[in-house]
Amino acid sequence: MKLTAPLTGPSTLALRRVSKALGAALALWAGAALAGPPERVVSINLCTDQLAMMLAAPGQLISVSHISHDPNVSVMLEQAQNYPVNYGQGEEVFQLSPDLVLAGTFTSSYTVSLLRRLGVEVAQLPIVNSLDAIPDNILEVGRLLGREVEAIALVAQFEADLTALRADSSDMRAALHYANNYTSGERSLAHEILTAAGFANVAAEAGLVGGGTLAMERLVMLMPDLVISGQPYPGASRSEDVLHHPAMDALRARHAAHALADAEWVCGTPAVLRAIARLAMLHEGG
Amino acid sequence: MSRVLWGVGVAGLVGLSVASLLIGPAGLTPLQAVSALIRGDALAETLVMREIRLPRAILAVLVGAALGLGGAAMQGYLRNPLAEPGLIGVSGSAALGAVLALQTGLAAAHVLALPFAALAGAVLAVLIILALAGPRGGSITLILAGIAVSALAGALTSLVLNLSPNPFAASEIVFWMMGSLQDRSMIHVWISAPFIGLGALILLSQGRNFDALTLGEDAAASMGVHLGRLRLALVLGVASMVGAATAVAGAIGFVGLVVPHILRPLVGARPSALLPASALGGAVLVLMADIAVRVILPTRDLKLGVLTAIVGAPLFLHLIYKTRLQGQL
Amino acid sequence: MTELVLSDFAVSRGPCDVLRDINLSVGPRECVGLLGPNGAGKTTLLRGALGLMPHRGGSSLSALPLAMRAQTVAWLPQAREIAWPMSVESVVALGRLPHLGHGAHPTPDDQNAIDWALSRLGLDSFRQRIATQLSGGEQARVLIARALAQATPILMVDEPAAGLDPAHQLTLMQTLQSEARAGRMVIASMHDLGLAARFCTRLIVLSHGQIVADGRPERVLTRELLADVFQIRAHISYSDDGPVVQPVGVIW
Numbered sequence: 001m002k003l004t005a006p007l008t009g010p011s012t013l014a015l016r017r018v019s020k021a022l023g024a025a026l027a028l029w030a031g032a033a034l035a036g037p038p039e040r041v042v043s044i045n046l047c048t049d050q051l052a053m054m055l056a057a058p059g060q061l062i063s064v065s066h067i068s069h070d071p072n073v074s075v076m077l078e079q080a081q082n083y084p085v086n087y088g089q090g091e092e093v094f095q096l097s098p099d100l101v102l103a104g105t106f107t108s109s110y111t112v113s114l115l116r117r118l119g120v121e122v123a124q125l126p127i128v129n130s131l132d133a134i135p136d137n138i139l140e141v142g143r144l145l146g147r148e149v150e151a152i153a154l155v156a157q158f159e160a161d162l163t164a165l166r167a168d169s170s171d172m173r174a175a176l177h178y179a180n181n182y183t184s185g186e187r188s189l190a191h192e193i194l195t196a197a198g199f200a201n202v203a204a205e206a207g208l209v210g211g212g213t214l215a216m217e218r219l220v221m222l223m224p225d226l227v228i229s230g231q232p233y234p235g236a237s238r239s240e241d242v243l244h245h246p247a248m249d250a251l252r253a254r255h256a257a258h259a260l261a262d263a264e265w266v267c268g269t270p271a272v273l274r275a276i277a278r279l280a281m282l283h284e285g286g
Numbered sequence: 287m288s289r290v291l292w293g294v295g296v297a298g299l300v301g302l303s304v305a306s307l308l309i310g311p312a313g314l315t316p317l318q319a320v321s322a323l324i325r326g327d328a329l330a331e332t333l334v335m336r337e338i339r340l341p342r343a344i345l346a347v348l349v350g351a352a353l354g355l356g357g358a359a360m361q362g363y364l365r366n367p368l369a370e371p372g373l374i375g376v377s378g379s380a381a382l383g384a385v386l387a388l389q390t391g392l393a394a395a396h397v398l399a400l401p402f403a404a405l406a407g408a409v410l411a412v413l414i415i416l417a418l419a420g421p422r423g424g425s426i427t428l429i430l431a432g433i434a435v436s437a438l439a440g441a442l443t444s445l446v447l448n449l450s451p452n453p454f455a456a457s458e459i460v461f462w463m464m465g466s467l468q469d470r471s472m473i474h475v476w477i478s479a480p481f482i483g484l485g486a487l488i489l490l491s492q493g494r495n496f497d498a499l500t501l502g503e504d505a506a507a508s509m510g511v512h513l514g515r516l517r518l519a520l521v522l523g524v525a526s527m528v529g530a531a532t533a534v535a536g537a538i539g540f541v542g543l544v545v546p547h548i549l550r551p552l553v554g555a556r557p558s559a560l561l562p563a564s565a566l567g568g569a570v571l572v573l574m575a576d577i578a579v580r581v582i583l584p585t586r587d588l589k590l591g592v593l594t595a596i597v598g599a600p601l602f603l604h605l606i607y608k609t610r611l612q613g614q615l
Numbered sequence: 616m617t618e619l620v621l622s623d624f625a626v627s628r629g630p631c632d633v634l635r636d637i638n639l640s641v642g643p644r645e646c647v648g649l650l651g652p653n654g655a656g657k658t659t660l661l662r663g664a665l666g667l668m669p670h671r672g673g674s675s676l677s678a679l680p681l682a683m684r685a686q687t688v689a690w691l692p693q694a695r696e697i698a699w700p701m702s703v704e705s706v707v708a709l710g711r712l713p714h715l716g717h718g719a720h721p722t723p724d725d726q727n728a729i730d731w732a733l734s735r736l737g738l739d740s741f742r743q744r745i746a747t748q749l750s751g752g753e754q755a756r757v758l759i760a761r762a763l764a765q766a767t768p769i770l771m772v773d774e775p776a777a778g779l780d781p782a783h784q785l786t787l788m789q790t791l792q793s794e795a796r797a798g799r800m801v802i803a804s805m806h807d808l809g810l811a812a813r814f815c816t817r818l819i820v821l822s823h824g825q826i827v828a829d830g831r832p833e834r835v836l837t838r839e840l841l842a843d844v845f846q847i848r849a850h851i852s853y854s855d856d857g858p859v860v861q862p863v864g865v866i867w
Contacts, residue, residue: 179454180587181469213585216469217312220333235452236388238461246471247337254329365698498712501761502696507667509765510685510713555699 037146038100038121044088044111046073047267048102048125051141053079054269055150063096072233075263075271090114100144128268129210131192134158137268158270165276167198172283174199175222176261177248178230179239181213190265193272197279199226220247226282227252228259257282291552295566299347302573306343307335309577311584341472346576347569348475349467349535352482352527353377354568355561357542359489360412362496362557363520367547368425368605371528372539372591375435376411380525380532381462382439383407385446389455397473401481405529411435412521425609464591465536467576478530485527486565492519493558500557538575538591540598541568547601617643617768617800619664623672626656626663633659634824637672641802641817643768646795648811648832649804651821652845657804658693660821661771665690676769685713689765693773693804695754697746703757704742707732710764732764735790737783752779759787763794770794772803776810788814808849812836812858820844833858842866 041056042063043049049064053076066087067073068080086092090111093101101115101122115122123144128137135155142151174194176183184190185201185208194201202222203214229243242248252258259282264275307323308316312334322331323340353371360369360376371377387393387403418431443462447455495516498506507513531538545567546560553559572590579588624637634656641647649657663670665688666677676688689710697706710732711725721729733739736756741749746757755778762770770791776784784807792814795801805811811818811832818835820828822844828835836858841849848864 215311215585217310217334217338220338221312221330223330233452233454235450235455236391236394237450237452237454238388238458239454240452242469245337245469246473247333250329250333250337365696494712494715497709500696500698500701500706501709501758502692502694502698504662504667504692504694505690505696508665508685508688508690508692509709510681512681550699554705555701556705557699 038098038144040096040098041100041102041145042086042093042096042098043102044086044093045102045104045107045125047104047128047269048141049074049080050076050267050269050271051125051138052102052145053083054154055138055142055147056145057147060145062098063093071263072231073263073266075267075269075274090118094118094120102141102144128189129187130189131162131196131268131272134268134270134272138270154270158273161270161273162196162276165273165280166196167280167283170195170198170200172199172225173202173205173222174226174228174279175202175219175224175251176228176230177219177243178261179237179243181216181219181242182211182230183208183214183219184211185209189268189272190261193265193275193279194228197276198283199279216242216245216247220251224251225255226257226259228261228279231260231262292563292566295563295570298570299566299573302570302577303343303347306346306573306577307339309580310334310339311580337471338469341470341475342467342576343573344475345467345470345478345534346573348479348482349531349538350541350569350572351565352485352531352568353538353541353572354545354564354566355486355489356524356528356531357568358546358557358560358564359492359496359520359524360542361546362499362560363516364419364428365499366425366428367550368543368602368609369428370540370543371408371524372537372541373436373543373602374411374415374428374432375439376408376415376524376528377532377537377539378436378439378443378463379407379411380404380529381407381537382443382446383410383529384533385443385462389446389450397477401477401530401533404533405481405525407439408525408529408532409521411439412525416517416521425606429606460589461536463537464589464595465532465538466579466587466589467535468587470534474534478534481526481530485523485525485530488519488523488526490561492516492523493561496557496561536589536591538572538594540591540594540602541571543605544594544598544601545571547605617798618675619769619800619802620675621664621673624660624663624674625671626659626668627671632824634663634670634821636825639819639826639829641800643798643800644795644816646792646801646814646816647803648815648818649802649821650806650808650811650818650835651804655821655844656824657821658773661690661773661802661804665771682713685765685767687767688769688771689762689767691758691762691770691772691775693777695751695758695778697754697758700745700747702742703738703744703746703749704729704733706746706757707738707760707764710761710766713765728764728766732760735763736760737786752783755779756783756787759790763790768798769800770802772801774804774806776803776805776807784810808836808841808845808860808862812860813856836860 041061043052044065046065046067049068052061063086064080064083066085069085071077074080093115098120101120103112103122103124105124105126112122125137128134138155139151142148176190183203185203187209188211191201191204202224206214206218208214232240232243264271308319314331318331319335322328323335326332356371360371361367383403383406384400387399392399414435415431419428444459447459495511498509498511503513546564549563549567550560553563575590575593578593579590582588619641621637621639625632626634651657662668664674664676676684679687707729711721736759738756738760746754759775775787779787788810791801791803815832818832819826820835827844828840841847846866847862848866850861850863852859
């Protein structure tokens with residue numbers, strides 16, 4: 001038996017692995033850089049759907065989430081009809097062989113990690129909690145899609161419109177009231193929409209930060225001038241019973257106007273401007 | 287039950303009703319609360335008292351009385367202390383009926399469709415249980431039939447709620463299985479009270495027949511009890527009460543088990559005396575539970591059935607054990 | 616109306632007759648022992664006559680309206696059932712249900728009937744005891760007291776002596792006998808031929824769903840009948856206390 005000195009000890013083996021991985025990563029980076037903007041983009045989140053539809057080059061976006069076809073929450077229903085839908089499932093999305101998947105930070109971590117393991121690039125965009133964060137999101141999607149110019153234009157338009165709309169006083173008090181007495185306090189997009197339209201948010205008065213529930217009793221005691229209810233879904237639910245509870249009806253009956261918080265309130269996109277504009281009209285009219 | 291005990295019970299009911307009206311997140315002082323409730327002087331306070339707290343307190347009394355009396359009647363008829371509307375699937379089937387009425391849109395089309403559908407579900411369950419458990423509800427058949435009916439009703443309720451186009455529906459399975467009185471309104475009082483009242487009248491009128499049944503069906507029949515009519519009264523009375531209670535509050539278990547069990551020795555175990563006593567006791571228990579869920583977790587909708595099960599399930603186990611010791615299982 | 620008349624009375628279970636061609640008439644002051652081996656149809660005859668199960672032919676009792684029947688005949692079923700832990704006194708008080716108007720409270724008459732029944736069965740000291748905690752024999756006495764408290768002209772009891780100790784068997788039979796002497800009609804199904812012979816004024820023997828003998832005890836309880844119907848040999852004699860029948864062997 002002839003003894004040969006081992007060429008590969010454990011340490012050299014590890015070293016080789018590292019260099020191999022490094023090489024692969026470099027190649028991928030180089031490839032991505034060379035390939036330019038992604039050609040097959042799949043969005044699996046309602047909000048990235050909308051930004052992608054606004055910014056993508058023709059043919060670049062190949063699928064949007066099925067939620068974009070839901071009239072209750074989608075503000076771009078018409079455009080969304082032009083895209084095939086996906087249900088955000090890993091296997092289904094992989095079948096579309098995308099070179100970029102747009103997802104939200106609350107997208108199932110299993111789906112995201114599965115797709116990443118399969119070598120698909122997944123970009124997760126954060127939830128937008130303020131009007132100020134909307135431009136960042138637009139620019140980020142623009143960068144991911146290689147549509148920076150369009151994104152900058154969209155941001156400029158958005159900021160100009162917002163400045164024009166923004167009310168400087170907030171003398172009337174409004175309450176957001178969704179199913180299960182859910183409402184939004186400070187540091188939420190809905191709160192900023194209210195404030196921008198010239199309303200004070202009673203949930204913020206009650207000390208609520210972010211989204212949460214506020215007992216109906218407390219909401220009634222706060223006596224808002226305007227109740228903005230969540231939009232009822234089809235079918236029945238006990239959770240939505242609170243929306244037309246007699247106490248809430250009585251609050252609404254004090255003023256002729258009331259509003260629905262609908263699809264325009266959901267995502268941090270320029271669509272919130274329409275929500276602000278409609279509220280501002282109520283404010284002036286009320 | 288002696289006058290003293292009735293006095294204590296009624297005083298407890300009144301005291302707890304007042305407590306139920308005074309407790310809530312709005313932070314009203316008792317004086318404000320009473321003044322708003324009676325005089326209706328300040329708008330916000332009046333809305334809180336008359337539209338939110340008052341229906342909640344009334345419903346706690348109605349639902350509790352329905353479940354307590356329903357339990358005592360089922361037990362009187364089957365001569366088995368384990369017969370409880372929740373455990374034997376009557377509440378679960380009522381919930382299924384209510385969910386069907388809501389999801390098919392019948393409840394939206396007509397306000398009485400909800401309690402009627404729940405009543406129909408409850409009737410079906412009582413009939414199945416009576417058919418399976420036989421005239422003298424043996425414990426094993428009763429429990430097994432109850433498990434089967436509850437499981438099926440629960441599964442179908444979940445199915446209907448999962449099929450609903452409404453995204454909130456599926457998360458309400460726990461409401462229908464555990465029950466809650468949060469944010470109910472006077473509408474719910476109006477649609478449940480007539481059914482609960484009618485059911486109570488039917489069942490209370492059968493008191494002496496339940497007494498006679500203590501000696502068995504044969505002896506009762508020989509003492510002039512019309513067994514067929516008694517069965518019909520039981521089915522309609524229990525279904526009407528439990529159905530209406532479940533339609534507005536979900537399925538709250540164990541009330542009909544705990545209350546008659548505690549009160550039976552106090553009324554000398556006579557079924558006819560146990561019926562009204564259990565109605566009172568049930569109202570007291572549900573009021574207590576509904577105050578407790580608001581004190582324990584004021585900001586969340588803790589389900590009533592959670593508390594009643596925590597109290598009731600160990601008692602249920604104890605009763606099963608005792609029944610086995612007596613060689614009846 | 617202290618009378619039971621059965622005419623062409625028959626009960627069938629499915630296609631076969633459990634009882635057929637029953638014709639009998641029993642009147643006041645009679646204490647009838649209904650005898651017969653297991654399965655002869657004793658319980659069926661009593662329940663059918665009461666109208667507790669469907670039958671053909673006529674029965675003067677089952678023809679009565681329910682409320683009227685409950686005031687005419689008290690029935691003690693064989694199954695000794697006391698479902699709830701009630702006091703002895705309140706179990707016995709259940710016998711007064713047929714006499715109470717709807718929702719009416721017991722009158723002194725009711726209380727007298729209850730007290731009387733309790734003392735007839737020697738249960739005075741048991742009044743406040745929980746009936747379900749008593750021994751089987753004691754429970755049987757409570758239930759008999761309940762039937763007595765119903766204070767009906769007719770008393771129909773299914774194996775009342777089963778499970779009682781000898782002293783209580785004798786007391787019970789004396790009670791039934793004296794009730795009959797006081798003007799009531801008593802029909803009791805029994806297995807104890809000795810007690811039947813000693814205390815009954817009349818014995819009716821059933822075999823395979825038919826009446827095979829009906830008459831005074833000493834005429835009915837013959838060696839032939841005991842051999843034919845019961846497949847037993849018995850010692851039969853007459854003492855100062857009445858006929859003595861003591862089964863001594865089986866004939867197979």
